[in-house]
Structures are given as structure tokens and as C-alpha cells.
Amino acid sequence: MVWSNIRWKAFTFADEPAGSTSNPHGVQGLENCHFLKTVEDAQSIRSNIGENVEAACLPTTSDEERRRLLSFVISGGGPTGVEFAAELFDFLNEDLVRSFPKILRNEISVHVIQSRGHILNTYDEALSKYAEAQLAHDQVEVLTNSRVKEVRPDKIIFTQKNENGETVTKEIPHGFCLWSTGVGKLAR
Numbered sequence: 001m002v003w004s005n006i007r008w009k010a011f012t013f014a015d016e017p018a019g020s021t022s023n024p025h026g027v028q029g030l031e032n033c034h035f036l037k038t039v040e041d042a043q044s045i046r047s048n049i050g051e052n053v054e055a056a057c058l059p060t061t062s063d064e065e066r067r068r069l070l071s072f073v074i075s076g077g078g079p080t081g082v083e084f085a086a087e088l089f090d091f092l093n094e095d096l097v098r099s100f101p102k103i104l105r106n107e108i109s110v111h112v113i114q115s116r117g118h119i120l121n122t123y124d125e126a127l128s129k130y131a132e133a134q135l136a137h138d139q140v141e142v143l144t145n146s147r148v149k150e151v152r153p154d155k156i157i158f159t160q161k162n163e164n165g166e167t168v169t170k171e172i173p174h175g176f177c178l179w180s181t182g183v184g185k186l187a188r
């Protein structure tokens, strides 16, 4: 009995390895997100960023639309989301603005939406706080106790628990969303 359970589990892991897919957590609109699984994902991220910055530079783009195009949202504040947010911030602010001098740094925004009370919540608390302080220094907005509910092509809908424990629904206009809320089993 024990042996057959072990064999069944080994088969299950081999058949549906954790990490093979991103975890959707039942959220609607993931077709409007980027993932970090394949080379194609990386290429698509790079093109999306380039296209947004080019469109943001056009004289015909309104101020509101430019801010939306330059609003980058990372859903999930685990190691994947946090490292991506920091790298993206550096890329946008150190590399891209040199090629696109018309882009004003203060129009670029990077947001991390994290459902738990801290980012990197599976690590030591000191590490979480250090990472939060570094991101705050870079003006990356970290929204904790916040859960993404829906990703629309132009905005993210999320709920946030306030200090009184009440849940309020909020939204952020975006031109780019990364889905980094952890790993799931292989989709069939």
C-alpha cells in the first residue's frame, strides 16, 4: 500500500511537475500578462517595453496615455517578481532613457502588487524589509496586502486590505503586466 502510494506520487510529480506553469490563482485576464517561462516570453517582454516607450514618445500621445504606457505592474512579490521589478527599474531608468531622451523619468512607474503583508515573505523578515527599503528608495511602488483580481488590457483591478481590515477595490492603469504569482502544475 505504502509502496503504491509512493509510486503514484512519483508518477504524479513527473506528470505534472511543479514549476511547469505559472499559477493563475483563478484570476481573469491572464492573456493580458507576460510570464517568465520561455525564451519567447523574454522576447515578448522586450518588444512590449520597446513598443510602449516608442508610443509614449509620439507627439500625438496624450499625457494620460503616456503615463499608462509607462506604467509597469508586477503581480506577485516573491523572488521572481521582486528581482524582475528591480531589473526593470534599472533598465528603464539607466539604459532606456538614454535612447529615448524625450521620456521623463518621473513619468515611468513600476508597481509590485503582493497579496501578503510583505514582499519575499518566505524569507527572513530582515531580508523582506531590506528589499522593501531598496525598492522604496528607487520609487518602485510596493502594494502589500493587495490581491490582483483581474487584468484588463489597460488596467489592473485589485483589492487591498486597509489598516481597519476593510477590503477596498482599486485599479492601476498599465501598459505592461508581469504575472509572477508562483508556480503551478502543468496544464493539461
Ligand SMILES: Cc1cc2nc3c(=O)[nH]c(=O)nc-3n(C[C@H](O)[C@H](O)[C@H](O)COP(=O)(O)OP(=O)(O)OC[C@H]3O[C@@H](n4cnc5c(N)ncnc54)[C@H](O)[C@@H]3O)c2cc1C
Residues within 6 Å of the ligand: 018, 025, 027, 075, 076, 077, 078, 079, 080, 081, 113, 114, 115, 116, 120, 121, 122, 146, 147, 148, 149, 180, 181, 182, 183
Ligand atoms: C514544496 C516546495 C519547497 C520548496 N523549497 C525550496 C527550498 O528549500 N529552497 C529554495 O530555494 N526554493 C524552494 N522552493 C522553490 C521556491 O519556493 C520557488 O522557486 C520560489 O518561491 C518561486 O518564486 P516566485 O516569485 O516565482 O513565486 P512565489 O515565491 O510563490 O511568490 C509569488 C507571490 O505572489 C503572491 N500572490 C499570489 N497570488 C497573488 C495575486 N492574485 N495578487 C498578488 N499577489 C499574489 C503570493 O503571496 C506570493 O508571495 C520550493 C518550492 C516548493 C513548491
